[in-house]
Amino acid sequence: MLAKDANSLRKRRLHGLWRLGLAASSGVLLALAALYPPWFALAWFAFVPLLIALRGLTAKAAYGIGLVAGLALFALSTHWMMDFLNLLKGYGPLHAAALAALYWFYCAQLVAIVAWLTVLLGRRFPTLWVFPLVLTAAFAGFPTLFSVQIGETQSLFPAALQGTAIAGVYGLDLVIGLVNALLAQAMVGLSGKHSVATRSALATPLAYLAVVGWFTYGVVSLGYWDREIQRWDTVAVGIVQPHEPPSTDEPEPRPGFTRAYSVPMALSDRLAEQSVAVIVWPELRMQHYFGLPHVETAFRHQVRQWQIPLVFQDLESKRRDGTTVNRNASLFIDAHGEMAGRYDKIKRVPFAEYLPWFGEWPTAKAFIRNWLGEFYGDISAGSGPAVFELDGFSLVPLICYEVMFPRFAAKAVPNDAASPILLGQSNNSWFGETQQPYQHLHASVLRSVENRAPLIHVTNNGPSAVVLPSGRIQFRSDYHRTAAYTVSVPIDAAAGNSFYSRHPALLISALYGLLALMLLWCSMPARWRNAVARAHRTRQGT
Template sequence: MITRLYGQAGLSHIRATVLALVSGLLLAAPLLYPPLFALMWLAFVPLLIAVHRATLWQAYVWGLLSGLTLGMAAAYWIIDFLMLSKGYGFMLSLVWGALFWLYTAQLPALIILLFAWLRRRTGLHDYILFPVTTAALCAVFPLLFPFRPGETQTEFLMALQAAALFGVSGLDFIIALVNIMLLHALLRLSRLATLLPALGLVVAWFLYGWYWLGQWDELVARQDTISFGLVQPNERPTLQRSPVYPGYSRAFPPEMEMTQRLAAAGAEIVVWPEARDKDYFQDKAVARAFTNVIDNLDISLIFQDIESSEKGSPASPVVQYNTAVMIANDGQEAARYRKMKRIPFGEYVPLVSDVPALRVRAENFLGEFLNEIAAGQAYEDFTTAAVTMVPLICYETVFPVFVAEAIASVARAETGPGRPGGLLLAMSSNGWFGATRQPYQHVHSAILRAVENRLPMVHVVNNGPSVVALPHGRIIFMSPPQHAGGWLVDVPVASNFDSSFFSQYPHIFRYFLLGLLGACIALALTRLKSPNSRRIDDRQ
């Protein structure tokens, strides 16, 4: 029936446009509501049908239309973000939001355009070209909030497990492969000889997932647990100095009272999220008060604050860092971690922040939301007798290679027998996005880092939801969003620090994809220059 949609020149423009819109909505649906994860496995199919016999220009336009639909549906929260962070009115926020959606739409547009061009010029099978193009571009295309199909699959645990070998890019590859296989089934394009190897690869991926999902369920059931106290203050987002609430003080904020309650309930480690300034680094009286309370409670406390240093450059003698700090159960500061991956246009301006004249203009334009900070220079770990924690701040959780390299750095530093097991500890604040789905998108994306590196993750978020996930992606706790409170969660942790294949070799599959894509492009260019080159449309 599908083949009857085509005339001599392919689909009509109206039908192709409708299919592109449908594809964009299918791509967006799992980002808005994770239980719809299955839609991602067929989301590209309508768009692929639309561009099957289209020109390259048409392929780009329909890919762009699909990308715009995806952006407007799944990233509608950019309007809230601009209104809260910049104080813009709705119409001005809509204009900037439209530019944001237009840029993010380039990713699906380029995927479809490059795939359409390669399939015309290389003679290689779609089962190679589409998965390689999709996974490679999703891995390297620069986005403020990355789009990776695999990060929509956190409720499909069997699909996640092989990410410990290949990272989320491997799952992106498999999702794209299933999409192109469905297209060929609908249009009856593939012979059995080409279908079987692709089907075998998909089956192998899921058999691996089925086996290791069961193995990890059994493994974590035998592990000892550590009681983590999660504090979620639900503060309103602002870069101004935070108020002192009635009955509290700088030295004794509401978070500290909740910490006392959690300690009394049995917490061994209490974590506060990324939120407003605590004055821990600026006020020695606050620092003494914090350490005295923790010493009396006999727990470890981890929190984030803004740290100032006078070791900057002559142009900027005072620099600030977004810093996580750990106070051990003896009341002594045990470690600090300075955030290394900064948010473009929020914590620095690419190519501008290091030029004083341009920096001033950027500060005037971006206003309050530009809170210029310096990048940290080293990975750190927060270690107790029971656990080695790898700290991550804010959007550091969305960088797979960065997280893997942090774990590898800690693993190299942790030498000797009897070292405690590992855990990913993330502290974030998503209040700038209001009561939207963006905080859910953030924490579900971060869960892939737990699976990739085979470590549990505790992710504490200022406005929620805060999440605890196990090394195979199973969520054992999720707090309600837009709600203040404290929760005690028993987290299984291995007795020894270990990691995954991906943690040790995070670049291998990505470099393989990029190398293969580069070879395809080189082949296409060679055939383009050849006097005997010809257009290749439908190959079996």
């Protein structure tokens, strides 16, 4: 008997390790798709091992399995957190790894919640649809330091992106979840001993119909937009990529340059010789346009000489009512050297540009400032989006990670803007020589398709890029290179007016509402559910 019990215990342990291995493999597969865009196909079956591992589990056990998958996903896909902490504070490998692990553990809760809700709701509803719904809602709503969506792995699969002009990246997340669930169902089924209703007569046909419809629309729409964009006019845009090193202290000008005539200004001089319509700079550490009058004068004088507008970014500090107010601003100087527009950043990075939850607590602010030093900017949010009107087109500025938020970017594009171009200005030098700048770029690709507007992605250290409304990357610069580029960007009055840009919250709000109703139904006492079911059958009978 003891030998039999020991053998049974050994089998249970092996089975548990098998489940953990499956969960970890799901995290690894999705992380590889996030890190290396050419491997986008991995995302379409990355969750299959996790779904297999969840079969027959309780909701509590599913949470633990999901946590393992989440740890594998975020430890790999955001491995650059260690470089970020090292450049930020100069921490050694062990210290940086410990703090990064805390971040990864927090983010792993996202996948753990997906697994928990999948099993919990799968007892009452078809798991085939529960999983994609929960997956989409969780990734859309879970608060992370750096926004992440599953669909962002598909930037090199333009046929899959086209539906985002209607449903946003949330629609793509839903379809990816459906494909994973269909594959898992085809391999082993999705029912388990704790499941009451994992299938229905319509669940599977509707799932196949949704997937086929998504890709049919994608292929047809991609062909249409490829042809349409070829007929658009173009405008020459100068892109400056200075490749300044990261610095928590105020950086000194490079040898041979001054604050009034910096490296970006010298690169812009070359672009001005090519008669571009506008010159755009990335987000940089400090331009001193606001703080030093001679720098402001030099900027305006230089632009007047070029007779070419300049869009750049700078930090402003002002004393108001006895306190210092900091703003992260994108500035537009027209061809006459006059300030013609300004946008103050709204979506700020938590713990870098503002302190969430404890923002009005001086003690907490003092602690964060002491710990993060100069990196903590205590930036005040702007009041609303802005549009920079140029000759025949307009720029919609987004600073740093604002381009990572789908609904925010959609609301920034006004319906009446003249031939709008999305402009993302960023500085990714804090992440060292990692994949993070590529992840940022490929996430930005989806904003161009969602809003059917060209996008200029200009970064300090590269890769900078121009993305077409079809999702195709027209131009991409070299990584970690000081350079200036002239790129022809397609423009048209019809740009920036997609269904998603007009209704960015429609699908995700519907999914949240459906998820809330499902949770409410599962939380009802059994006798209430039975009464509702009997009443429904009675109505059907009459």
